[in-house]
Amino acid sequence: MTQPTPFEPSRSPMRRPLPRRTFLRGACAAVVAPYLEALAPRGPAAPVRAAWLYFPNGVAEGSWEPRAGRNGQLRELNKTMAPLERHRERLVIPERIFTPRGNGHGAGTATWLTGGGWDHRTLDADGPSVDQLIGQRFAAEHVVPALSISTKGEGFFAADVSRNTISWSAPGRPVFRETDPRAVFEQLFGGGPEADTSLLDDLKDQVRALEKRVSTADRRMLSAYLDAIRSIERRIAFVQDEATARRLEAAAELGLPFDLDRPIEAVPEDHGAYLGLLLDLVALALWSGASRCASVMLDHGQSNRYCTFVPEVKGTWHALSHWRDTSGKTEDDDGVTSWSSRRSKREMYDRVVTWHHERVALLLDRMAALPEADGSLLDHSMVVYGSSISDGHEHGERDLPTLIAGGAGGALRGGRLLARRGATSLDRLHLATLRAVGVPAERFGAADEPLALG
Amino acid sequence: MLNGQKHNARRPSGWIAAVPLILSAGPAPQHRGASSVDDPVTEGRSVIELVCVECHDGDEAEAGFDVARLIRAERAAEHLFEWRRAGAMIETGAMPPPLRSGRGGGLDNDDRASALAFLGAVEREALATGGAAGAEPARRLTRDELTHALGDLLEVEVDVAALMPPELVAENSFDTNGATLFIHGEWLQRADVAVRVAIDAAFPDGPSPGRADGFALAPFLRRAFRRPPSPEELVRYQDLRAARLAGGATAEEALRATLFAVLSSPHFRLRLEDVPERPVEGERAVSAHGLASRLSFLLWAGPPDERLLDLADTGELGEPEVLASEAARLLMDPRALRFARSFAGQWLGTRRVGREFKPDPIDNPAMTDSLMADMRDEVARFFLMLLREERPLDALLLGEETFLSEELARFYGVEHPGGDVARVEAPELRRGLLGKAAVLAATSYPDRSSPVLRGAWILDDLLGTPPPPPPPGASEFDEEAFEEGEARGARGILERHRASPACASCHDHIDPLGFALDGFDRFGRRRDHDDFGHRVKATGALPGGEEFHGPEGLAGAILRDRRTELSREVARRLMRFSLGRPLEWSDERTVVELGAVLEGHGFGALIASLVTSRPFTRIESR
Incomplete structure (x- = not known):
């Protein structure tokens, strides 16, 4: 048996039809951003873009709440959120967020972006999710309108639908999530193995001929097939567009670690480097105009990854999240790891979460450094970061850790705690995001009034 | 009142x-x-x-x-x-x-x-x-099916599965379930890469004079589309090949491009062998070519061979006797092991062993990847033996022969003749499914065995009566429980748990079944003391039944008091796997019929009845 490596250039090379451009090389002063007018061929100069960053297993009770003044002004973030402190003025922390119809590791993950309930029998999360609504609205303008990525799963539940899906294109249709940075890059900027458009035309004809012959249920499958072919066509067109090459050149000048001539490591050994690469790709996708929005799972729901890449941490993430139990013998504990006290276990749990906050802070750094028409990518973006569980041990369903970062093109006023008396559905935040990005939605999930961002 | x-x-x-x-x-x-x-x-x-x-x-x-x-x-x-x-x-x-x-x-x-x-x-x-045909959705090939189809068609052995993203699976379901065989651009592109790599493997570098010239397209199309190609289809691909040749391509280049186009077609990548010329309302018979593929994708996880296609061409495959005898023939082929691995591995959860169930390699050096693969394989080969040799239902839990590698034989402490996997007499404790290491490991946590998991596995996977999920707020093992464990062993913990009436209503049914297997640790090794150092007392009971002891006692009790439930659940799982859809209320009639066949006539008759059943041979359009 020969075991080919994915995407290994062979006799069937992944053709890269991008023309090499050098006009920006060495001209540091002339760094040009994609959404500066001269280089933006489509859409408004700097549309508002969105990203959702999901993390599993929640945070320990009391590890999210900031210090704020009476008027809601953020004074200091929670100490476990120290890495994000440098972005405090760009953050809004809404209190008392909850999801009325789906909670926990499975249902909560599946419905985090849909505002619906989870039916495990029909695999229905009441999609489409908020990111896909945006992607569908702006499908004509982007090669991958709604990018969907995550880290590669580890341990139990790494293949389970509900714990591995936040993005749904329709009820019962999870969006494929790419986990390999090189493949994400190919998805955005690579032409595919054979950019043969006449073959694609022929395939479309075959599918259309079939559509006349099949039942309604089968027609849905064929329409997914047509969508898949069209997405490949879009990709080819995007890659052959000279502006795309110029965008990539500019990104390289600005320090994004992508260069057409240098292969990207598939999945780096070091988990920090891996996640960093994926988040850099998010910044690149949004900034280059390849995508309007991106949904990212920093890890899959109920992740039981060994977080030994975080200093002074032992055990799996999910085991740590049950921080009140130190026996070392709960659920997915390995029976080898034990903790001396609740306090030490909670500290490790916090450390894992803080480590992920740091990756998010680095993404925000990156977005703030990418220039665009009167501002930065971050100024024109809305980044939602949170989990579907509050306290991991309690499987808490109220006060879900949630924060919003960025300027949303002026719609979002940062540095604030949105103090609220009653529970607020996450649907209202999603509705606000839809509107900020330019989707004229009347309602989302159970919400008909958006969360006030200004 | x-x-x-x-x-x-x-x-x-x-x-x-x-x-x-x-x-x-x-x-x-x-x-x-x-x-x-x-x-x-x-x-x-x-x-x-x-x-x-x-x-x-x-x-x-x-x-x-x-x-x-x-x-x-x-x-x-x-x-x-x-x-x-x-x-x-x-x-x-x-x-x-x-x-x-x-x-x-x-x-x-x-x-x-x-x-x-x-x-x-x-x-x-x-x-x-009940008893309706059911409406199976058309679906794409799974990752494994695509791999086998490319291998069988191009006569190459290349592991293109590694090029495809892993399939997402619904909880407690099979990867053949059409509802989770999602189609998206990335899947299409990865399949393109897989096809290209397989074609490369079929035409290795260097001159291979004549091979391309003599390659006939019509038979290839018939096998790729799993039905005779239409005249238009044949012309389309002949034209493509001719156009490439006219454009200056070599014979081999033109052929490669043509094969790529054929293997890109939805007629290869989707299960569309049986699409009527126009939509048919209501119930109809699956076409003979549809049956050929239903049979081969069930029992080989791959496309039909020449003989099956011939029988479909003549229509003979529509005869129930032919269908049943072909099923028996397919089972005897080495390709049937793909089916046994996939079906038994997913049904019984043994596919998890060495994957989701992965003990720390440093602390458990004996649990090598090869040993765990052999453990998984033992269950697959054992199950396949039941079908091939038309064994009775009892053999599922009492079967005396098994299939061991040298490493697994050492692990069990039995003699092995040396060399490859050998068919041997199983020691008494290892007979049937209940004594198989893979089953015992798949129903454990990586750090300890669990009577609860094992009991729930019997109720769900064997008897089709899954216990309801624990109510919100039900306690997991907490510190107090473990103090109890230190003092009174695993039995003590669970007895304490059952003192609460809310827990007892389910755990009274679950735990006693699991305790019968307490003489095996989390890897399926025999033991005399549980994870807390207390002496194992492997007695159990079925709800309302008499006490029994050990795996033999459990097997005997199930076969005596729960035969019908067991045989129906085997039928249900096979139906779900083969139809690629969840079962509906109206399928229960077929379940009962197939269950009775298994109970009365054994596994050979079960397969024959399954492939000639109404849901398998007919389809509804809704």
Whole structure:
């Protein structure tokens, strides 16, 4: 048996039809951003873009709440959120967020972006999710309108639908999530193995001929097939567009670690480097105009990854999240790891979460450094970061850790705690995001009034 | 009579007499006579309506379980699975819960008997009126099927599965389930890469004179599309090849491009062998070519061979006897091991061993990847033997022969003749499924065995009566529990757990089954002391049954007291796997029929009956 490596250039090379451009090389002063007018061929100069960053297993009770003044002004973030402190003025922390119809590791993950309930029998999360609504609205303008990525799963539940899906294109249709940075890059900027458009035309004809012959249920499958072919066509067109090459050149000048001539490591050994690469790709996708929005799972729901890449941490993430139990013998504990006290276990749990906050802070750094028409990518973006569980041990369903970062093109006023008396559905935040990005939605999930961002 | 004053107070007098029907709000089924107040079925229906609807009503129903809607339904049988769920709760006494006044939960004996009589009537109605063909969605090839199809067609051995993203699977489902075989651009592109790599492997570098010139397209198309190509299709690909040649390509280049186009077609990548010229309403027979693929994708996880296609061309495959004898032939082929690995591995959960169930390699050096692969394989080969040799149902739990590698034989402590995997007499404790290391590991946590997981596995995967999930707030093992464990062993912990009535209603059924297997640790090694150092006492019991001891005792008790449940569940799993869809209420009739075949005539007859059953050979359009 020969075991080919994915995407290994062979006799069937992944053709890269991008023309090499050098006009920006060495001209540091002339760094040009994609959404500066001269280089933006489509859409408004700097549309508002969105990203959702999901993390599993929640945070320990009391590890999210900031210090704020009476008027809601953020004074200091929670100490476990120290890495994000440098972005405090760009953050809004809404209190008392909850999801009325789906909670926990499975249902909560599946419905985090849909505002619906989870039916495990029909695999229905009441999609489409908020990111896909945006992607569908702006499908004509982007090669991958709604990018969907995550880290590669580890341990139990790494293949389970509900714990591995936040993005749904329709009820019962999870969006494929790419986990390999090189493949994400190919998805955005690579032409595919054979950019043969006449073959694609022929395939479309075959599918259309079939559509006349099949039942309604089968027609849905064929329409997914047509969508898949069209997405490949879009990709080819995007890659052959000279502006795309110029965008990539500019990104390289600005320090994004992508260069057409240098292969990207598939999945780096070091988990920090891996996640960093994926988040850099998010910044690149949004900034280059390849995508309007991106949904990212920093890890899959109920992740039981060994977080030994975080200093002074032992055990799996999910085991740590049950921080009140130190026996070392709960659920997915390995029976080898034990903790001396609740306090030490909670500290490790916090450390894992803080480590992920740091990756998010680095993404925000990156977005703030990418220039665009009167501002930065971050100024024109809305980044939602949170989990579907509050306290991991309690499987808490109220006060879900949630924060919003960025300027949303002026719609979002940062540095604030949105103090609220009653529970607020996450649907209202999603509705606000839809509107900020330019989707004229009347309602989302159970919400008909958006969360006030200004 | 009804349990609880509140319910009684709400009961209008003479109410039952005013209701003429039995099972449903619709017209009363004709085969039943006029009901009377004494009819336990009618009585049971009103017991449920009065007791359960109190909390289980509408969108706000407790546990999201709307009994009011079920009661109102036109045909109760169409909600068979929901009624069964209700029945399990009533039977175990988990529902109705204790009233606030402090009375105990459950129903009094009369009411319980009536409620169960009603549920029994729902079962009978479902069996009497069910048996439909079912509507399987067309689906794409799975990652494994695509790999095998490319390998079989191009006669290459190349692991292109590694190039495809892993399949997402629904909880407790099979990867053949059409609902999770999602199609998206990335899947299409990765499949392109897989096809290209397979073609490269079929035409290795260097001159291969003549191979391309003599390559006939028509037979290749027939095997790739799993039916005869239409004249237009043949012309399309001949033209493509000719155009490439005219454009200056070599014979081999032109052929490669043509093969790529064929293997890109939806007719190869989707299961579309059986698409009528125009949509057909209602039920129809699956075409002979559709049957050829249904058979080969079930038993080989790959495309039909020449013989199957020939039998489809002549239409002979439409004959039940031919279908059954072909199934037997396919089972004897080495390719059948793909099916056994996939089906048994997913059904029994043994596919997890070495994957999701992965002990720390440093602390457990004996648990090598190769050993765990051999453990998985043992179950697959054992199951395949039952089918090939047409063994009776009992062999599933008592089968005396098994298939061991040298490493696994050492692990079990038995003699091995040396060399490859060998068929050997299993030591008594290792007979049947219950003594197989992969089963015992798959039903353990990576750090310890669990009587609860093992008991739940028996109830769910073997008997088809999965215990309901623990209610919210049910405690996991906490520190106190582990102090108990240190003091009294695993049995002590669970006895303490069952002292709570809320837990006992389910755990009284689950735990005693698991304890029968307590003589095996988390890897399936024999042991005398449990994870807490206490002496193992491997006695167990079925609900309401006598005590038994060890895996042999458990196997004997299941085969004596739960034969029907066991054989029906085997049938259900095979139907779900082969049809690629969840089962519906109307499938239960086929389940009962297939279960009876297995019980009476064994595994060979089961396969023959499955592939000639109405759901397998017919299809509905809805």
